Amino acid sequence: MSELADFRLSKAARRTLAALAPIVLTEEVDELGIRDEVVDGVELFLRSIPVAVRVAILAGIVTFEATARAVPSSLGRGFSRLPPELAAAHFARYWHSPLGALKQLARGMKMFLVMSYYEHPTKLAQLEYHPDRWIAQVAQERLERFAEEIREHEAQVTAPLPLPADVPRALPLAGGGQS
Amino acid sequence: MKPDRLYTREDWPHIPGSTRRRRAFRKDVVELDCDVVVVGSGAGGAVVASELAEGGLNVTVVEEGGYHPTESFTPDAGDAIRRLYRDGGAIMALGDPPVTYSEGRCVGGSTVINGGMTWRTPEKILGRWAREDWVEGITAAEMDSTFQRVERFVSAKHQDPWTVGKDNKILHEGALKRDWDVIPNIRNQFHCAGTNNCAFGCPTGAKRSTLVTYIPRSLHFGARVLANCRVDRVTSQGKRITGVEGHLVTTTKQNGFPFRIHARRVVLSAGAIHTPGILFRSGVVSPSGRLGHNLSLHPNVKVTAIFDEEIRGWEGVHQAYQVREFQSEGLVFAAVNIPPSIAGMTLPFYGAELRDLMKDYPRMVIAGMLLEDTETGRVRNVAGKPVATYQLSDFDGQRLVRGTALLCEMLFGMGAQRIVLPFEGVPDLKSADDVKRLYAQKIPKECMELVTVHMMGTCAMGGDRARHVCDSWGRVYDTEGLLVADASLFPSPIGVNPMETIMALATRVAATILAEGRVPAKAYA
Structure with a gap:
């Protein structure tokens, strides 16, 4: 069952994040052919966070895109239209900014992209990270070894066991009142 | 159903x-x-x-x-x-x-x-x-x-011993080597298989x-x-x-x-x-x-230690042991494997630096430290929503640095080659000698990366x-x-x-x- 908000990234925000992906994740993201899917993953994460935080992040992405225009070498282009070296320099300015808000924005965008990237099955396979295999193996071993004990234990979950008298409790107050 | x-x-x-x-x-x-x-x-x-x-x-x-x-x-x-x-x-x-x-x-x-x-x-x-x-x-x-x-x-029971993974064994042996008090965790589990998926x-x-x-x-x-x-x-x-x-x-x-x-x-x-x-x-x-x-938070920091050997921290139970040697100082250590997505997003790098470090993910031991804090924060009502504020005290900040240094010493003692610190702007440690520098260094608490549950x-x-x-x-x-x-x-x-x-x-x-x-x-x- 979905717990996620009904939200989609705007085309402009997608463009900014897609342009940022090779800077944060290196060209490897294109070698693996998963740049768009990484941005999809960011969108999925944004759907799980509070509206106010999401709005703040989206405003930050718009600001990040637009402030590139103020840099003379950008010739008035937004971040997503910059050549790679200028785009990398723009992100580095945010990353190393003495202004806390800009620095936090750079870290936030990096975190979303990295989280999405390192969740992608292609990337996980490259890392040889296969926890599902491990889980399947040890879960099976557990069942083979302890099936009977587990059944008995599960049956105990609903067995009656009234609260004993020696659990500390307040004495009833006269008139059923409250402290 | x-x-x-x-x-x-x-x-x-x-x-x-x-x-x-x-x-x-x-x-x-x-x-x-x-x-x-x-x-x-x-x-x-x-x-x-x-x-x-x-x-x-x-x-x-x-x-x-x-x-x-x-x-x-x-x-x-x-x-x-x-x-x-x-x-x-x-x-x-x-x-x-x-x-x-x-x-x-x-x-x-x-x-x-x-x-x-x-x-x-x-x-x-x-x-x-x-x-x-x-x-x-x-x-x-x-x-x-x-x-x-x-x-x-x-x-509530001790873990079956065969479910303990390599990262936790390193923490355990490292503590024993230094004659530190280290105990097996009591966990709410019934023949836990050690899937490391608790979180x-x-x-x-x-x-x-x-x-x-x-x-x-x-x-x-x-x-x-x-x-x-x-x-x-x-x-x-x-x-x-x-x-x-x-x-x-x-x-x-x-x-x-x-x-x-x-x-x-x-x-x-x-x-x-x-x-x-x-x-x-x-x-x-x-x-x-x-x-x-x-409001108390038990602020946590974590260090990421890279070893030469393969660790595969996801194979074995989460936090099998706790190092209690410094509990009187309010410090408790544990090995806490986290998946690549969370490890990567919390490491203070991006680009090639992050990519190269993450290649070592199977060789990482991620160890965390819990601090019994002395300062308190507050929850306020802001437009109908609870908002928490918390300011780490200087004293607690110093204890976090000391705890991190102790943890790093122990990990280097077990063969760590490099340790990434939870302090932004502070260079990684490459040897036990570097840890001495950490003890001596004044690390502003503003650069600490703190988490809590x-x-x-x-x-x-x-x-x-x-x-x-x-x-x-x-x-x-x-x-x-x-x-x-x-x-x-x-x-x-x-x-x-x-x-x-x-x-x-x-x-x-x-x-x-x-x-x-x-x-x-x-x-x-």
Whole structure:
């Protein structure tokens, strides 16, 4: 069952994040052919966070895109239209900014992209990270070894066991009142 | 299959036993009646609900999150965070540095996503609560049978030794080599297989969260659980509590069905951030003026150590051991493997530097440190939402640096080649000699990367209504029928994982309600 908000990234925000992906994740993201899917993953994460935080992040992405225009070498282009070296320099300015808000924005965008990237099955396979295999193996071993004990234990979950008298409790107050 | 009497969004508005009241120009409201409504289904709420239901009371549990059974848990960390964590786990206590905190938002609450450490409250802490906060019936001797009961229900045991992974063995051997006190963790598990998926839902059910213990027990004894339902406020007539109001949580911007539950008593178990939040929204004023104050966090930092050999930290149980050598200083160490997505996002690099470091993921040992903090923060009500603020003290900052240095020394002693620190701008360590530099260095606390999962203390219990929000039994001072059963009650941080303490206090709260007996409905008409 979905717990996620009904939200989609705007085309402009997608463009900014897609342009940022090779800077944060290196060209490897294109070698693996998963740049768009990484941005999809960011969108999925944004759907799980509070509206106010999401709005703040989206405003930050718009600001990040637009402030590139103020840099003379950008010739008035937004971040997503910059050549790679200028785009990398723009992100580095945010990353190393003495202004806390800009620095936090750079870290936030990096975190979303990295989280999405390192969740992608292609990337996980490259890392040889296969926890599902491990889980399947040890879960099976557990069942083979302890099936009977587990059944008995599960049956105990609903067995009656009234609260004993020696659990500390307040004495009833006269008139059923409250402290 | 969904259990009987557990209702999710899909079941609304046809909840058995409810009535649907039509209102002019507003959405219909769904109304229910019960003896006790419990807000939250984690370590506090599920325990209260279970004990009260077994004691014969008509109990309704209201849980904001969804119902996700054991079969739905996988190693997909992102999916789990989106489904099981409040706000995608991306919440911060504001301060410099901010502290990122996570809490569960699902049936079972944070017990579904915690590491499963099950420790009794240290005796010195119980003694302090009795002595300084005048909490009644709280000495270790008085609490023994309560702890025993909790330990029985959640199967608090040592881990089967063959499930311990290499990262934890390194921590264990490293501590022994230095002659440090290191102990096997007691965990709420039954033949845990060591899947290392605790933080994303145990896929075998071996971790005995309330999802697989107290919640089924509550349902068995007749309680009703309403998932996907958010409580907006507690309702009252004067000081007498009459129930709660809230709404069904939807995935759109629109609130779902409003509901009203009439109850003789309300138990808030929404955690140390949201319990005071509900009290604020309900207009409850504590005579102590301390509602929302006294927030402790047990700030955590982690170091990432790279070894030459393959570690594969995901193979083996989460936190098999705790290093207790420095517990008197408020420091506890453990090995805490985290998946690549979370490891990568918290490392202070990007681009080629991050890519190259992450290639070493299978050779990483990630070790964490819990600090028993001395400073407190606060939860405030901002536009109807609870907002936490917390400022790490200089003293605690120094202890975090010392603890990190000790941990690094131990890891280098076990063969670590490089250690990435949780302090931004401080270069990685390459050898034990570098650690000496760390001891000597003044590291500004603003550059520390702090996280926590232990929020405590915002409705502190105690015997003095001028200092405490709740009495010794969780009853909110100056109200009738309103109780708290979660980590909000802690008068101080406890220095160990708080789940068992919460469960034990919740058992006391339930015992108190049962001792008071069923309040006649007409008294609240």
